[in-house]
Amino acid sequence: MLISKPQLIVIGNGMVGHHFIEQAIEHDLQHRYDIHVLSAENRPAYDRVYLSSYFEHKDAEQLNLVDLEAYAAAGITLHLDEKVTELNAEQKTVSTAAGHLYPYDLLVIATGSYPFVPPIEGKDHTHCHVYRTIDDLDAILAVAQTPHVKSGVVVGGGLLGLEAAKALVTLGLKTYVVEFAPQLMGVQLDAAGGELLKKKIEDLGVTVLTGKNTQAIIENAAGSDTFLTMQFTDDTTLDTDLIVFSAGIRPDDSLGRQAGLAIGQRGGIIINNACQTNLPDVYAIGECALWDNKIYGLVAPGYSMAKICAKQIAGQSGQRFEGADMSTKLKLMGVDVGSIGDAQARTKDSLSFIYQNPKTGVYKKLVTSSDSKRLLGAVLVGDTEDYGNLLQLFLNDMDLPAQPESLILPNVEKPAMGVDNLPDTATICSCYNVSKGAICASVEQGAMTLEAIKACTKASTGCGGCSQIVKDTLVSQLKKLGFEVKNHLCEHFPYSRQELYHLVRVENIHTFEELLAKHGTGHGCEVCKPTAGSIFASCWNEHVLDKPLVGLQDSNDYYLGNIQKDGTYSVVPRVTGGEINAQKLIVLGEVARDFGLYTKITGGQRVDLFGARIEQLPAIWERLINAGFESGHAYGKSLRTVKSCVGSTWCRYGVDDSVGLAIELENRYKGLRSPHKIKFGVSGCTRECAEAQGKDIGIIATENGWNLYVCGNAGMRPRHAELFAADLDKATLIQYIDRFLMFYVRTADRLQRTSVWREKIEGGLEYLQNVVIHDSLNLAAELEQQMQYIVNTYECEWKAAISDAEKLKRFKHFVNSEQPDSNIIFVPERDQIRPATVEEKALIEG
Amino acid sequence: MQKICSLNDIVPETGVCALVDGLQIAVFRTRNNHLFALNNYDPFSHTNVLSRGIIGGHTEGEQEILYVASPIYKQRFNLATGQCLDDETVRIPCYAVTEQEGAVWVGGVL
Numbered sequence: 003m004l005i006s007k008p009q010l011i012v013i014g015n016g017m018v019g020h021h022f023i024e025q026a027i028e029h030d031l032q033h034r035y036d037i038h039v040l041s042a043e044n045r046p047a048y049d050r051v052y053l054s055s056y057f058e059h060k061d062a063e064q065l066n067l068v069d070l071e072a073y074a075a076a077g078i079t080l081h082l083d084e085k086v087t088e089l090n091a092e093q094k095t096v097s098t099a100a101g102h103l104y105p106y107d108l109l110v111i112a113t114g115s116y117p118f119v120p121p122i123e124g125k126d127h128t129h130c131h132v133y134r135t136i137d138d139l140d141a142i143l144a145v146a147q148t149p150h151v152k153s154g155v156v157v158g159g160g161l162l163g164l165e166a167a168k169a170l171v172t173l174g175l176k177t178y179v180v181e182f183a184p185q186l187m188g189v190q191l192d193a194a195g196g197e198l199l200k201k202k203i204e205d206l207g208v209t210v211l212t213g214k215n216t217q218a219i220i221e222n223a224a225g226s227d228t229f230l231t232m233q234f235t236d237d238t239t240l241d242t243d244l245i246v247f248s249a250g251i252r253p254d255d256s257l258g259r260q261a262g263l264a265i266g267q268r269g270g271i272i273i274n275n276a277c278q279t280n281l282p283d284v285y286a287i288g289e290c291a292l293w294d295n296k297i298y299g300l301v302a303p304g305y306s307m308a309k310i311c312a313k314q315i316a317g318q319s320g321q322r323f324e325g326a327d328m329s330t331k332l333k334l335m336g337v338d339v340g341s342i343g344d345a346q347a348r349t350k351d352s353l354s355f356i357y358q359n360p361k362t363g364v365y366k367k368l369v370t371s372s373d374s375k376r377l378l379g380a381v382l383v384g385d386t387e388d389y390g391n392l393l394q395l396f397l398n399d400m401d402l403p404a405q406p407e408s409l410i411l412p413n414v415e416k417p418a419m420g421v422d423n424l425p426d427t428a429t430i431c432s433c434y435n436v437s438k439g440a441i442c443a444s445v446e447q448g449a450m451t452l453e454a455i456k457a458c459t460k461a462s463t464g465c466g467g468c469s470q471i472v473k474d475t476l477v478s479q480l481k482k483l484g485f486e487v488k489n490h491l492c493e494h495f496p497y498s499r500q501e502l503y504h505l506v507r508v509e510n511i512h513t514f515e516e517l518l519a520k521h522g523t524g525h526g527c528e529v530c531k532p533t534a535g536s537i538f539a540s541c542w543n544e545h546v547l548d549k550p551l552v553g554l555q556d557s558n559d560y561y562l563g564n565i566q567k568d569g570t571y572s573v574v575p576r577v578t579g580g581e582i583n584a585q586k587l588i589v590l591g592e593v594a595r596d597f598g599l600y601t602k603i604t605g606g607q608r609v610d611l612f613g614a615r616i617e618q619l620p621a622i623w624e625r626l627i628n629a630g631f632e633s634g635h636a637y638g639k640s641l642r643t644v645k646s647c648v649g650s651t652w653c654r655y656g657v658d659d660s661v662g663l664a665i666e667l668e669n670r671y672k673g674l675r676s677p678h679k680i681k682f683g684v685s686g687c688t689r690e691c692a693e694a695q696g697k698d699i700g701i702i703a704t705e706n707g708w709n710l711y712v713c714g715n716a717g718m719r720p721r722h723a724e725l726f727a728a729d730l731d732k733a734t735l736i737q738y739i740d741r742f743l744m745f746y747v748r749t750a751d752r753l754q755r756t757s758v759w760r761e762k763i764e765g766g767l768e769y770l771q772n773v774v775i776h777d778s779l780n781l782a783a784e785l786e787q788q789m790q791y792i793v794n795t796y797e798c799e800w801k802a803a804i805s806d807a808e809k810l811k812r813f814k815h816f817v818n819s820e821q822p823d824s825n826i827i828f829v830p831e832r833d834q835i836r837p838a839t840v841e842e843k844a845l846i847e848g
Numbered sequence: 849m850q851k852i853c854s855l856n857d858i859v860p861e862t863g864v865c866a867l868v869d870g871l872q873i874a875v876f877r878t879r880n881n882h883l884f885a886l887n888n889y890d891p892f893s894h895t896n897v898l899s900r901g902i903i904g905g906h907t908e909g910e911q912e913i914l915y916v917a918s919p920i921y922k923q924r925f926n927l928a929t930g931q932c933l934d935d936e937t938v939r940i941p942c943y944a945v946t947e948q949e950g951a952v953w954v955g956g957v958l
C-alpha cells in the first residue's frame with residue numbers, strides 16, 4: 003500500500019488562494035503535501051482587480067491567472083464548482099455541496115469576501131445585482147442588453163462603486179451613483195477631495211446623489227417607462243432599470259464561524275502574525291482574514307499573507323505579517339485619485355498643506371507631522387503625478403524638504419526626490435512586494451527593459467501604479483551600469499521624434515538643411531529625412547514634392563504611389579467612406595483598361611490599380627482627376643480610409659447616417675501627415691459592420707449620438723479600440739478627434755501607430771482623456787487651431803503635381819530618354835496582368 | 849563620357865536614371881553638389897530603382913560614408929564604391945561622373 007502524503011487543503015481559488023499555490027510551488031510544498039484546492043467558482047482564479055475590463059473584451063480568458071499546466075505539473079489538484087459547506091475542525095475534514103468529503107492535515111481558508119447588500123425591500127429583484135465575479139458581470143450585461151433598459155444606479159460611492167458606475171457608462175446606460183454618506187470615497191478622501199471628485203464625475207454625465215438612504219425598491223407596472231423605482235428615506239424617489247449594489251464587502255467567514263474559530267466582532271477569521279487562526283493547523287489569508295482587527299480590501303496585503311503562510315508551512319517561521327499599506331492610486335472614470343496613509347489628518351497635531359485649483363479641478367493635500375519633517379498622509383485628486391514620490395517618502399519615513407508644500411505646487415522646481423535617493427530596501431511595487439534592490443539586481447542580470455523587469459520580478463504586473471517608478475529605477479540603474487539611455491531618432495539627431503517636432507514648430511523650421519544645421523550632425527539618412535519630411539508636412543502642409551522637401555520623401559511619397567515589387571506603382575484614388583457612384587466606377591474601369599492595369603478591391607473599401615509605370619502616372623491621374631477623383635494617400639503616412647457601413651439610410655438597424663459622417667470625416671482629415679498611417683471606421687449601430695473598433699479612430703452611432711473609440715489596430719498586432727467618450731454630438735466628436743489626432747501627431751514616435759503609442763503613454767487612456775476632453779495641458783485650443791490650418795491648406799497632391807511642369811519632370815524612367823524600363827515585364831494571370839518572375843523574365847528575354 | 853542632362857535636372861539630394869550605351873545608370877546629386885553614379889539595378893529586388901532611393905550618410909570614426917538606400921527593401925549602397933553596407937558580399941558597379949558648364953557627364957565603369 004502506498005503511504006499517502008499529508009493532506010493540504012486550500013478553500014477558495016480567488017486571487018489570494020491562487021497566489022498561495024504559486025508560493026507553495028516556490029517552496030516545494032507539493033513534495034511534502036498532497037495539495038487539493040476546492041473552489042466554489044466554476045473557473046480557475048482570475049484577476050478581479052481588472053474585472054471591469056470584462057465589459058470591454060467579454061473574454062474571461064483574458065483575466066485568467068492560473069496556468070493549469072503548472073498546477074498539474076506540480077501535482078496540485080484543482081476542484082472547480084466544489085463549494086465547501088462544512089468544516090469539522092475536530093474530525094479535521096471539510097465537506098462540499100457536491101457531497102465530497104476531504105480530510106486535511108493542514109487547512110488554508112482563502113474564501114475572500116462577499117458584497118454587502120443592505121436589507122432593503124425589493125433587493126432581490128432580477129434587475130438587482132452585485133459586482134464581484136465574472137458571473138455577476140454576465141448577469142449585469144444580460145440586464146443591460148434587455149430591451150428598454152436605459153439607466154442604471156450604483157448603490158455605494160466607494161472605490162468599487164465608482165468603478166461599477168464607470169462600467170455602466172461603458173454599457174451605454176444613463177448612470178447614477180447613490181451614496182449614503184455625505185461624500186464619495188469616504189474611506190480614502192477628505193471632504194474637499196470627495197467634493198471635487200463628485201464634481202468631476204458629474205462632468206462626465208453621471209448623476210451623483212450623496213446623503214441618500216434607500217428604503218425600498220419597487221417593481222414598476224409593466225409598460226412603465228422604467229423597470230424599478232427606488233424610494234429613499236427622505237421621501238424622494240429615483241426611477242431606474244438596473245441596480246448594482248456596491249455598498250462594501252464582508253469577510254466570508256461562514257466556515258470559520260460554523261467550526262467555532264475565533265471571529266472578530268465585525269466579522270473576519272482572526273489570524274496572528276503567522277496567518278494562523280486560533281487552531282494551529284488552520285490558516286486564513288486574504289479578505290476573509292482579520293489581522294490586528296483589520297480586514298484589507300486590497301490584493302497586495304492578501305498576497306503578502308499568502309507568501310508568509312506558504313513560508314510558515316515550509317518551516318520558515320521567521321517571516322511575519324506586519325500589516326500593509328493601504329495607500330491607493332486609481333483612475334476612476336478618467337479622474338486620477340490618490341490617497342496615502344492618514345488622508346483625513348486624524349493624527350494629533352498633524353499639519354495639512356493644501357493646494358486647490360478650481361479651474362483645472364486639481365486638489366492636493368499633504369498631511370505632515372507637527373514639525374513638518376515627516377509625511378503622514380496625502381490626498382490627490384485630478385493629478386496624481388506626485389503619487390509615486392510621495393508614497394516613497396511616506397513608506398520609507400524619509401526627511402521632507404524644508405518647504406513640504408513644494409512637493410505639491412505646480413510649476414515649482416520639485417526637490418530632487420528621484421529614485422536615487424531611495425534606500426535599496428524601499429518597496430517599489432507593493433502589489434508584489436518588490437524592492438528597489440530587487441529591481442536593480444534584475445537589471446544587473448540583464449533585464450534592460452520594462453518588459454524584462456516585469457517578467458523576472460513581477461513588479462508592475464498588478465495594479466500598475468508603480469510603473470513610472472519602476473521605469474525610473476530601470477533608467478537610473480542602467481545609467482549607473484554605464485549604459486547610455488536614449489531615444490534618439492538616428493545618428494544624425496540626438497533627439498526623439500517628439501523633440502524634433504517641437505523644435506521644428508517653435509523655431510519655425512521649414513527645411514531639412516536648416517534643421518540639420520541647427521540641431522543635427524552629418525548628412526542625414528533614410529530614417530531622419532522622411533521623419534523630418536513628415537513633421538514639416540504635419541506642421542506646414544507644403545507640397546511634399548516642393549524642391550527642398552522632395553529629397554526627404556520615401557519613394558512612395560516621391561512618386562505619390564506605392565512602389566511594387568517590380569518597380570511599378572499602384573494608383574489608389576480616394577473613395578470617401580467607400581461610397582462611389584456608377585459613373586466613377588466606370589471611369590475606374592476605363593482607366594484600368596486603357597492603361598492595362600491590374601485591378602483589385604482593397605481591404606479599405608476602394609479600388610487599387612496596379613502596374614503603372616512612373617511615366618504613366620501623370621496621365622492616369624489626369625484622367626482620374628478630371629472625373630472628380632482625388633489622391634487616396636495610399637502611399638503616405640497619413641489618413642488612409644474612413645471605412646463605413648451602410649448605416650441608417652438603408653440598413654433596417656441603422657441608428658444614424660454612418661456613411662454621411664464617414665465622408666465628412668474623410669474629407670476633413672484627408673492629407674493630414676502623421677507619424678504613421680491613420681484609419682477610421684464609422685458604424686451605424688453596435689453590430690459594427692465597419693469594424694470601427696479595429697481602427698485608430700472608431701465611431702459607432704448610438705441612440706444619443708456617437709461613441710468615439712480610439713487606438714484600435716487590425717494589422718500586425720491587433721488591438722481593440724477603447725471607448726474614449728460616449729454619446730457625443732457631431733461638433734464635439736470632431737473637436738475631440740481634432741485634438742486627439744494633433745496630440746498624436748505631436749507626441750508619437752516615428753512609425754508608431756496610435757495603438758502602440760497609446761500603450762506607451764504614461765497614464766494610458768485616462769491621460770489622453772484628460773488632455774483631450776478636460777484640456778489638462780491647456781493645449782486644446784492650439785491643437786484645434788493647428789488641425790484647422792491643415793484642413794484649410796489641403797490640396798490634392800496629384801492635382802498639384804500634374805499642373806506643375808517642374809514636378810512632372812520626375813515622372814520619367816530615364817532623364818535622357820523616353821524609353822520605358824525594359825525590365826518591367828508582365829505575364830497574364832486570371833484575365834489580368836502580373837509582374838513576371840525573375841525566371842519568367844529570363845525565359846522571355848532569352 | 850556622355851552628356852546626360854543639365855545639373856538643374858537633378859534636384860539636390862535626389863537621383864535620376866540615365867540610359868548610357870544600353871546601361872541604366874543612377875546619378876545622384878548631394879546638397880553640396882557632389883555627383884555620384886551607380887548602376888541602377890538593385891540586386892536584392894531585381895528591379896531598376898536605385899535612382900529613386902534616399903541619400904544618407906553614416907559616420908564611422910572620422911569618415912562619413914555617403915550611400916543610397918534602395919526604395920524597395922532599404923539595403924544601402926556606398927555611393928562612391930558601390931559596396932553594399934548591409935551585405936559585404938554584394939557590390940554594384942559605379943561609374944565616373946562629372947559636371948562641366950552646367951551639364952552632367954557620365955563615363956565608363958570605374
Ligand code: SRM
Binds near residue numbers: 573610681
Ligand atoms: C492594398 C491593400 C491590400 C488589399 O489588397 O486589400 C494593402 C496593401 C499594402 N499594405 Fe496594408 N493594405 C490594405 C489594407 C490594410 C488593412 C485593412 C484596412 O485598412 O481596413 C490593414 C489592417 C488595418 C490596420 O492598419 O490596422 C493593413 C495593414 C498593413 C500593415 C500593418 C500596419 C500595422 O500597424 O499593424 C502594413 C505595414 C506598415 O504599414 O508598416 C501594411 C502595408 C501595406 C503595403 C503598403 C506594403 C508596402 O509597403 O508595399 C501594401 C501596399 C499597397 C499598395 O501598393 O497599394 N498594411 N493594410 C489594402 C489597401 C487599403 C486601402 O484602400 O488603402
Ligand SMILES: Cc1cc2nc3c(=O)[nH]c(=O)nc-3n(C[C@H](O)[C@H](O)[C@H](O)COP(=O)(O)OP(=O)(O)OC[C@H]3O[C@@H](n4cnc5c(N)ncnc54)[C@H](O)[C@@H]3O)c2cc1C
Binds near residue numbers: 040054114165298301
Ligand atoms: C471590481 C473590483 C475591483 C477591484 N480593484 C482592486 C484594486 O484596484 N486594487 C486592489 O488591491 N484590490 C482590488 N479589488 C479587491 C481584490 O480583488 C481583492 O482584494 C482580492 O480579490 C481578494 O482575494 P481573495 O482571494 O481574498 O478573495 P477572492 O478573490 O474573492 O477569492 C475568494 C474565492 O473563494 C471562493 N469561495 C468562497 N467561499 C467558498 C467556499 N465555501 N468553498 C469554496 N470556495 C469558496 C470564492 O468563490 C472566490 O472565488 C477589487 C475587487 C473588485 C471586485
Ligand code: SF4
Ligand atoms: S497583407 Fe502583406 S502582402 Fe498583403 S497587401 Fe498587406 S502587406 Fe501586402
Ligand code: FES
Binds near residue numbers: 434465467468
Ligand atoms: S504596485 Fe501594483 S503593480 Fe506594482
